[in-house]
Amino acid sequence: MLSNVGKQLFFPKGLLTQGAEAKEKAHRFNATIGMASEKGKPMHLPSIMAPLKGLGAEEALTYAPSFGLMALRQAWREAIYKKNKSLKGREISLPIVTNALTHGLSVVSDMWVDPGDVIVLPDKMWGNYNMIFSVRRGAVIVTYPLFDGQGKFNLRGFEARIRSEAEGRKKIIVLLNFPNNPTGYAPTPGEADKIADILTRTAQTGTGVLAVTDDAYFGLFYDEDVLAESVFSRLCGRDPGLLAVKVDGVTKEDYVWGLRVGFVTYGASIQGDPKAVYDALERKTGGGVRGSISSVSHLSQELVLKSMQSGAYAEEKKGKFHIMKARALEVKKALSNPKYASKWEAYPFNSGYFACLKLKTVQAESLRVHLLDRYGVGVISLGRADLRIAFSCLEKEDIPEFFDIVYQGIRELEA
């Protein structure tokens, strides 16, 4: 299923291997790598290190490997197993560190997408997929309606789309983004099982399936009945013709949007020892990183690693989760107000950063501009009638007022 680029990708040995070898053995002079040192330490400007209390220059300023820091890769793999209990007993690759999710998706796109390849996405999706898969790599994006009209994931529509696209094709690419941007929907365990069954059946009929999970908003699951795992865990080890690729990162999960640390991890069904296959996939992916950004910020990786290793990490995350959940529940409460029913219908949401409204009486873009100009309230308009609300940026106590302003804005536009 590799693209032509993916077939050619490799992890170059020359310079990097020589440098690594010298790091171990060159006890006298090491004149291999393109960095600079002074008195046995990385050369640095004190003004750069001054704000970085607690970190040495060797942790902050030196190059990290193209694959990412080994300790971080191992910690993230462990975390994936911990957060996805049903992965237990199934072997996944070591994650490759990328410059957050966008870059991870771009590397996946380089490695697996050829011009004309089909990529199946829901009709409600993050707009940047178009740039990453279609504009950059020439993929053909085909969509299915995300919801069935009854507040549930549209399994029928999904299956129909997968079936029709798989017919006569050697491979299809499916991108699953849960919690979904823009709607904030994640599937129930039953829905996730059925999604995995549909993709497994497709692989069994001879069409290779590359299933990419974009888990940007992973972990922010608010309802009791939502699957509190990635669909990745349902896809690993199912069929040799089905390769699951997990793209995730700390961007949204750990509230470090600008640090730019993400991961690409593979879950395959391999007869025998999977090590050789994972090693090859990791090397190709590492080559993709090497050829695009060379390596991810060492400083960022070190900060993430130190946070994950700190004894307070789990508690800190739990604290922020509860704040986000309280906001989500406040949004649900506000949306249940019957006076809003004539103005909009909320798409189902149970997770993530967003809620999304389908407007009934006015155009989304007109409303967006009106709310901004009249009330200083910013929202995102998507298409003709959809309004995306990042409740992640609203304090809980402001949420009722926020929706009242949206309502008022609609009434003014109607008048």
Ligand SMILES: Cc1ncc(COP(=O)(O)O)c(C=O)c1O
């Ligand atoms: C679904 C989805 N995937 C990926 C990203 C990009 O994440 P990153 O900032 O880590 O590149 C976003 C950001 O908005 C997103 O909504």
